[in-house]
Amino acid sequence: xxxxxxxxxxxxxxxxxxxxxxxxxxxxxxxxxxxxxxxxxxxxxxxxxxxxxxxxxxxxxxxxxxxxxxxxxxxxxxxxxxxxxxxxxxxxxxxxxxxxxxxxxxxxxxxxxxxxxxxxxxxxxxxxxxxxxxxxxxxxxxxxxxxxxxxxxxxxxxxxxxxxxxxxxxxxxxxxxxxxxxxxxxxxxxxxxxxxxxxxxxxxxxxxxxxxxxxxxxxxxxxxxxxxxxxxxxxxxxxxxxxxxxxxxxxxxxxxxxxxxxxxxxxxxxxxxxxxxxxxxxxx
Numbered sequence: 001x002x003x004x005x006x007x008x009x010x011x012x013x014x015x016x017x018x019x020x021x022x023x024x025x026x027x028x029x030x031x032x033x034x035x036x037x038x039x040x041x042x043x044x045x046x047x048x049x050x051x052x053x054x055x056x057x058x059x060x061x062x063x064x065x066x067x068x069x070x071x072x073x074x075x076x077x078x079x080x081x082x083x084x085x086x087x088x089x090x091x092x093x094x095x096x097x098x099x100x101x102x103x104x105x106x107x108x109x110x111x112x113x114x115x116x117x118x119x120x121x122x123x124x125x126x127x128x129x130x131x132x133x134x135x136x137x138x139x140x141x142x143x144x145x146x147x148x149x150x151x152x153x154x155x156x157x158x159x160x161x162x163x164x165x166x167x168x169x170x171x172x173x174x175x176x177x178x179x180x181x182x183x184x185x186x187x188x189x190x191x192x193x194x195x196x197x198x199x200x201x202x203x204x205x206x207x208x209x210x211x212x213x214x215x216x217x218x219x220x221x222x223x224x225x226x227x228x229x230x231x232x233x234x235x236x237x238x239x240x241x242x243x244x245x246x247x248x249x250x251x252x253x254x255x256x257x258x259x260x261x262x263x264x265x266x267x268x269x270x271x272x273x274x275x276x277x278x279x280x281x282x283x284x
Contacts, residue, residue: 001048001219007280009047009215012082013039014277017246019078019091021269024260027095030103033256034148035075037179037212037241044218045144046079054084057111063141064130066115068123069148069177070104071258077101077110085112121154123147124174128160131172131234144173150182153191158203164234165204172234173225174205177212179243181254200236212239247272 016039024030046052051063067076074094081088086100093099100109104118114130117123127145134141151157164172178196180187193199200207208224210217218239225235243257244250247269261269 001216003284005048006215007283009040009043010280011277012047013043014246014273014280015082016043016075016078018270018273019081019088020074021247021261021266021273023074023077023091023094023101025262025266026092027103027260029095029258029260030074031071031258032074032260033181033243033250033253033258034069034177034179035072036245036247036250037243038069038072038075038146038177038239039245040213040215041146041175041177041218041239042075042079044215044222046083048219049222050144051142052083052112054112057085061139061141064114064127064143066123066127066130066143066145067105067117068127068145069120069151070117070123072146072148072177073101073103073105076105076113080110080112083112086110120148120151121156121160124157125160127174128164128169128172131164131169132167134171135167135169140171142171142173143169144175147174147176148182149176149178149180149187149193150190152176152193153187161200161203161205161234161236168231169234170228170230170232173222173237174234175237175239177241178238179241181243181252181257183254183257185254196238200238204233205236206233207236207238209238209240212241213245246276 020035024032094101095103105113107113107116115126131143208221210221221237250256
């Protein structure tokens with residue numbers, strides 16, 4: 001990846017963070033914390049990785065993405081809008097009556113959504129089913145899913161992972177947003193799932209752990225996924241992230257799991273992001 005490409009991705013990440021804040025502020029509700037932690041991964045996926053086209057929504061050969069941690073819908077909606085799946089202006093209708101952008105993704109209403117999610121653990125199971133279907137049809141389709149580190153406390157997740165490894169779904173890439181916080185506390189205090197590398201490996205997966213805010217690290221992890229030969233293991237990428245990333249008073253603060261910023265908080269957060277944008281633009 002060139003420096004110019006990384007700079008463009010970094011600027012896009014700032015824009016997506018602004019979208020998350022503005023949309024949840026407009027809604028008066030939502031989940032900014034876990035949306036902000038997943039920005040770099042989703043920006044990279046939709047700008048560099050996924051073979052999808054907003055002009056060919058039902059292309060049977062397209063890659064699939066499932067946001068298994070469905071409450072982080074604001075980040076997915078932003079990257080979809082910025083990719084041209086629907087107007088950017090729609091982001092301010094988040095969670096409003098008759099909007100196609102509800103609090104959790106709905107595949108029947110929102111262009112670009114491959115699976116309705118929200119009940120934690122179910123999204124990854126759907127992704128595994130998509131990958132199995134593609135394998136049996138002999139299709140070169142890659143399937144991606146993003147889970148939360150609180151979500152993986154669900155037993156259904158491990159059933160799905162076991163099934164994927166048993167069927168050697170090498171075109172399946174599962175990523176876990178390891179930000180250390182969930183609804184009402186730290187994952188360490190509520191139900192630690194560590195050691196994650198050893199657990200996913202023991203289930204038969206190809207596992208990598210990277211900085212989830214580093215585009216180079218994300219690229220290397222996905223390159224490793226691409227090198228998995230057909231018939232090998234599914235890939236799991238553990239993304240070490242910061243919940244609320246990019247906004248100082250939201251970072252590592254459990255209270256921002258499911259709370260929208262008020263007018264004053266929005267202004268403060270957008271000012272911080274404006275400063276970050278300026279620094280990126282000035283950098284060589």
